[in-house]
Amino acid sequence: MARALARHWGALVVFGAAALVPIVVRDAYFLDSLVLILLWGALSAAWNVAGGYAGQVSIGHASFFGIGAYSAALLGARWQQSPWLGMLVGIALSLAAGAAIGYLSNRLKGPYFALSTIAFSQVLLIVASRWRAFTSGSEGIPVPFRPGFATLGLGHVAWVYLALAVAVLYWGIQVWLEHSRFGYRLAGVREDEDAAQALGIPARRLKVIAVTASAALTSVCGTLWAQYVGFVDPFYVFSVDLSVRFALNTIIGGMGTALGPFLGSILITSLETYLRATLSGVKSGFTGIYLIVYGVVLILVVRFVPDGLAGVAGRLRARRARAHA
Amino acid sequence: MDPARRLGRAQIDVFAQLGVSTILLGGIYALIAVGLTLIFGIMRVVNFAHGEFLMLGMYLGFWAFTLLSMDPWFVLFVSIPLFFGIGVLTYVLVMKGVIHASHNVQIFTTVGLSTALQNTALVLWSGDFHTVRPWHALRPIRMLGTAFNLSQVVAFVIALTLTVLLFAFMRFTHTGRVMRATAQDRDAAILMGIDTDRVYRITFALGIAAVGAAGVLVSPLYAVYPTAGLQFVLLSYVVVVLGGLGDMVGALIGSLIVAAVEVAGSYWFGTAWKEIFYFLLFIGVLVFRPAGLFGQRGAENLGV
Numbered sequence: 314m315a316r317a318l319a320r321h322w323g324a325l326v327v328f329g330a331a332a333l334v335p336i337v338v339r340d341a342y343f344l345d346s347l348v349l350i351l352l353w354g355a356l357s358a359a360w361n362v363a364g365g366y367a368g369q370v371s372i373g374h375a376s377f378f379g380i381g382a383y384s385a386a387l388l389g390a391r392w393q394q395s396p397w398l399g400m401l402v403g404i405a406l407s408l409a410a411g412a413a414i415g416y417l418s419n420r421l422k423g424p425y426f427a428l429s430t431i432a433f434s435q436v437l438l439i440v441a442s443r444w445r446a447f448t449s450g451s452e453g454i455p456v457p458f459r460p461g462f463a464t465l466g467l468g469h470v471a472w473v474y475l476a477l478a479v480a481v482l483y484w485g486i487q488v489w490l491e492h493s494r495f496g497y498r499l500a501g502v503r504e505d506e507d508a509a510q511a512l513g514i515p516a517r518r519l520k521v522i523a524v525t526a527s528a529a530l531t532s533v534c535g536t537l538w539a540q541y542v543g544f545v546d547p548f549y550v551f552s553v554d555l556s557v558r559f560a561l562n563t564i565i566g567g568m569g570t571a572l573g574p575f576l577g578s579i580l581i582t583s584l585e586t587y588l589r590a591t592l593s594g595v596k597s598g599f600t601g602i603y604l605i606v607y608g609v610v611l612i613l614v615v616r617f618v619p620d621g622l623a624g625v626a627g628r629l630r631a632r633r634a635r636a637h638a
Numbered sequence: 639m640d641p642a643r644r645l646g647r648a649q650i651d652v653f654a655q656l657g658v659s660t661i662l663l664g665g666i667y668a669l670i671a672v673g674l675t676l677i678f679g680i681m682r683v684v685n686f687a688h689g690e691f692l693m694l695g696m697y698l699g700f701w702a703f704t705l706l707s708m709d710p711w712f713v714l715f716v717s718i719p720l721f722f723g724i725g726v727l728t729y730v731l732v733m734k735g736v737i738h739a740s741h742n743v744q745i746f747t748t749v750g751l752s753t754a755l756q757n758t759a760l761v762l763w764s765g766d767f768h769t770v771r772p773w774h775a776l777r778p779i780r781m782l783g784t785a786f787n788l789s790q791v792v793a794f795v796i797a798l799t800l801t802v803l804l805f806a807f808m809r810f811t812h813t814g815r816v817m818r819a820t821a822q823d824r825d826a827a828i829l830m831g832i833d834t835d836r837v838y839r840i841t842f843a844l845g846i847a848a849v850g851a852a853g854v855l856v857s858p859l860y861a862v863y864p865t866a867g868l869q870f871v872l873l874s875y876v877v878v879v880l881g882g883l884g885d886m887v888g889a890l891i892g893s894l895i896v897a898a899v900e901v902a903g904s905y906w907f908g909t910a911w912k913e914i915f916y917f918l919l920f921i922g923v924l925v926f927r928p929a930g931l932f933g934q935r936g937a938e939n940l941g942v
Contacts, residue, residue, distance in 0.1 A: 370742050372686075372749065417925040424684035427745055428875050429924045435872060436917045443910045553868070557749055564746060601761035608754030615743045615750070616735050 351476035357562035357574030359530035365569035367523035368503035373430025381535025411528025438551035567623030664897035673845035679884025689871025695853015721850030725843030
């Protein structure tokens with residue numbers, strides 16, 4: 314127990330602080346940022362399962378986010394169904410889509426896999442924005458707000474704890490990936506697929522499972538996000554920018570580490586909130602300036618700290634351990 | 639009066655029109671894609687920011703026309719050296735440091751570059767759609783039962799000329815040979831005393847100069863806005879993967895195939911759905927023939 318605490322003290326600090334904040338702070342703006350930090354963190358953790366642990370770097374994960382968002386929004390707006398049902402439908406669709414992509418693009422590596430995932434998200438964007446009769450087309454869908462847990466019409470504090478529960482669950486899944494037989498075998502495939510296969514590890518099957526699971530986890534957060542924000546816009550939920558965001562958080566925090574996606578989300582989401590507050594007076598629009606910073610940060614991070622914050626922390630710890638020895 | 643009848647007798651032969659459209663469009667796509675495939679073939683980097691350089695070329699065409707009333711055809715004389723310079727600068731500042739890094743690092747470096755450039759354009763010039771209407775965009779050309787505007791035809795001719803010049807450069811000059819040698823075997827090239835850093839610098843700059851020229855050429859044909867590059871770059875990925883990443887002749891043939899799919903798709907299913915066909919084609923090719931339609935099996939693992 315003490316060992317586990319010592320190993321996961323970072324997660325304890327992050328999630329503990331998130332759990333305590335709503336008790337102390339009642340400011341809606343602050344709580345809103347917190348919900349978004351946790352949701353973006355969980356989404357990045359979902360991306361990390363495929364990108365970080367299995368080495369299948371996707372720039373099309375917005376596909377599954379959009380599937381989750383649309384499933385719940387359409388069922389809610391058209392047939393007055395509960396978003397929880399929409400979440401299940403989203404999971405089912407994402408499992409199918411993730412398995413299909415994972416299986417079909419199995420042989421693809423590096424840039425080819427990234428390209429095929431972009432293409433998939435673009436196909437979904439075209440369908441969602443042009444199939445007006447079913448999806449309302451490019452106008453998007455407003456998600457009706459109906460108070461109550463069954464309809465996910467919650468207050469800010471409840472949203473914090475719901476997002477926190479999802480975040481902790483996803484963190485736990487990643488920790489399991491670091492310590493389980495499945496996770497070790499996946500790491501073997503990521504580091505050297507040929508060697509792993511030679512040892513009898515079913516590399517392809519493991520990669521498909523990782524991409525499929527990652528898709529379903531992403532979809533769950535897509536549903537939650539749509540219910541939280543209350544509007545689904547096809548050009549946002551299927552955008553390449555959004556897919557890059559999941560990856561960026563994870564890369565900044567540290568790919569293939571359990572806490573990395575959350576550290577990255579804290580940094581990037583706070584930066585966004587800060588810039589939005591500072592630059593709101595600038596006429597040419599805050600989004601542009603924010604995204605320029607974001608692009609430059611991405612270039613600098615992959616160049617100079619490719620293993621992210623968690624990687625840097627790990628190296629510092631190793632150095633200190635050596636100094637003590 | 640019915641506007642179609644005002645044109646007189648039915649002078650447009652549908653199939654001839656579709657055929658010529660395909661060729662005109664294919665020529666322009668080729669110039670966009672050839673830069674992408676050149677950069678991939680030699681540097682083994684997929685440039686996810688390729689579309690943004692096209693967008694910058696379109697803005698150059700737009701501003702030169704709006705502020706200086708300069709015809710896009712003449713802007714080319716400025717744009718080619720200018721974008722060559724931008725290419726060298728981008729290589730030195732951004733690409734040089736990641737050329738030997740892992741694929742993930744390279745992918746996200748160019749993705750970051752793409753985001754930064756796109757939004758720089760948004761901040762500087764806003765998200766409004768702009769159009770360039772020089773006299774030749776309104777001048778119809780009729781031939782063999784088909785009709786086109788002069789901008790399209792000349793853009794095609796110039797694009798084709800530039801592509802052919804690039805081919806000739808690669809085939810017949812010493813620098814071109816050195817570049818091809820580096821593409822074939824990076825280590826052997828270094829052992830032969832080739833300065834690979836210089837090769838990469840020239841490669842990247844040539845690729846950017848080509849796509850910048852394409853941007854200027856298409857500025858009278860398409861709306862100019864900060865994310866205008868996205869549709870073209872997605873399409874040129876399709877072209878390049880169809881032809882085999884790194885294969886320049888393949889890129890030419892791929893351009894024609896994509897143009898044909900687009901032209902036929904918009905004619906029979908409407909322009910709203912045309913993109914879906916080449917994305918489906920793209921996914922099909924990536925899945926079943928990732929080395930391209932004419933590539934050898936396993937070629938996709940080169941440098942992967």
